[in-house]
Amino acid sequence: MTTNPTSEARRYQNLRAHLGYLKLNDAAEHLNTVLDVARSDGLSLTAALERLLEIEVEATEARRLASRLRFACLPGPWTIADFDFAAQPGVDENLVRDLATLRFLDDAANVLFVGPPGVGKTMLATALARGTAEAGARVYFTTAADLAAKCHKAALEGRWNTCMRFFAGPRLLVIDELGYLPLPGDGASALFQVINQRYLKSSTILTTNVGIADWAGAFGDATVAAAMLDRLLHRATVVGIDGPSYRLRAHQRTSDTLRAAAGHRPAPAAGQGGSHAS
Ligand code: ADP
Ligand code: MG
Numbered sequence: 073m074t075t076n077p078t079s080e081a082r083r084y085q086n087l088r089a090h091l092g093y094l095k096l097n098d099a100a101e102h103l104n105t106v107l108d109v110a111r112s113d114g115l116s117l118t119a120a121l122e123r124l125l126e127i128e129v130e131a132t133e134a135r136r137l138a139s140r141l142r143f144a145c146l147p148g149p150w151t152i153a154d155f156d157f158a159a160q161p162g163v164d165e166n167l168v169r170d171l172a173t174l175r176f177l178d179d180a181a182n183v184l185f186v187g188p189p190g191v192g193k194t195m196l197a198t199a200l201a202r203g204t205a206e207a208g209a210r211v212y213f214t215t216a217a218d219l220a221a222k223c224h225k226a227a228l229e230g231r232w233n234t235c236m237r238f239f240a241g242p243r244l245l246v247i248d249e250l251g252y253l254p255l256p257g258d259g260a261s262a263l264f265q266v267i268n269q270r271y272l273k274s275s276t277i278l279t280t281n282v283g284i285a286d287w288a289g290a291f292g293d294a295t296v297a298a299a300m301l302d303r304l305l306h307r308a309t310v311v312g313i314d315g316p317s318y319r320l321r322a323h324q325r326t327s328d329t330l331r332a333a334a335g336h337r338p339a340p341a342a343g344q345g346g347s348h349a350s
Contacts, residue, residue: 098131099124137206144201144211147248152199160192162315168196171309174203177243177275182308185279190317193279197246200277209243216250219266220259227258239266244275251282251290260291264300271303278304 084107091100103124110120152172157165171183183200185193201211214222219239226235239245247263255263270276287301288294 096128099128102127136208140205140208140210141202144205145213146198146201146205146211147194147213148198149202150195150199151202152196155192155195155199156318159318159321160313160315162187162191163196163311163313167309167311171200171311172203174200174207176309177204177209179307180270180272180274182275182304183277184284184304184308184310185277185313186281186283186310187313187315188281188317190319191313191315192318193281193313194248196311197248197277197279201244201246204244210241211244211246212239212242213246213248215248216255216259216263217253219247220255220262223262223266224256224258227262236265236269240269240273242274244277245270246277246279248279250278250280251287254290254292260293260296260300264296267300267303272307276304284310 084103088100088103091097091103106120106124106127109115109123115123152168155168157163157168176183183197185197187193198213201213205211223232223235223239226232245266247266250263267276282290284301284305287297291297291300
């Protein structure tokens with residue numbers, strides 16, 4: 073049997089057009105290459121189809137991840153692998169590596185990073201958020217001040233319910249920097265409502281420089297603080313990071329050199345932190 077080159081050419085054009093019509097653009101683009109490889113390597117029909125569709129699936133996955141990451145508004149590219157545990161003796165490495173398995177998402181459990189500035193709270197929260205996005209779930213990163221401002225604006229514009237639905241949506245919500253600035257008037261109650269509606273449904277990661285015992289003071293309202301802590305801590309991992317500031321490491325090194333030159337000993341690193349509440 074002879075193949076008619078004209079009908080073969082038409083078939084190829086049709087195939088490309090079908091792929092384009094179905095919006096399988098990456099497959100359409102790679103059709104030629106895959107057919108070449110199929111011919112040169114003697115691939116079976118199944119193997120050739122598998123290769124073609126694999127190209128489309130990978131491209132779709134990459135697009136979806138990029139869109140989840142755009143939505144997430146992460147403040148940096150960090151992953152757990154970027155975190156230098158040796159430089160931060162104040163964090164429990166096993167605890168963080170366990171969190172990085174993302175088991176906590178299945179229990180809708182929360183994570184609190186508590187510690188002074190510069191110890192890596194934002195970096196670790198971001199790394200867990202990135203891992204979650206890479207695992208296929210929706211993530212949103214915000215600061216406490218920004219969340220309060222968004223809710224305040226939504227209330228003024230009559231979009232309160234939409235705003236609450238927005239913060240209830242993501243599988244993981246990161247609220248960074250609670251306690252750095254006093255929350256504006258209705259900020260504490262907005263934050264409480266966000267935490268409350270996510271309670272037992274989906275996970276929230278919170279970073280704060282305020283020790284849990286001092287929350288009442290940080291919120292101005294002891295009742296709201298207690299109610300919020302109640303929900304946050306009911307099912308939570310608390311990661312205390314009580315170590316040296318990574319940000320100040322370079323400065324520390326310079327000052328240690330200067331001090332050594334002046335005949336003083338360098339300052340010792342601070343101690344351990346880390347506890348588990350469930
Ligand atoms: P915090 O939120 O506790 O104030 P950050 O997470 O913002 O601290 O960390 C401050 C800076 O130092 C960031 O650029 C972060 O990437 C870096 N950093 C902090 N801890 C580490 C660490 N253990 N390994 C690598 N980089 C770190
Ligand atoms: Mg921070």
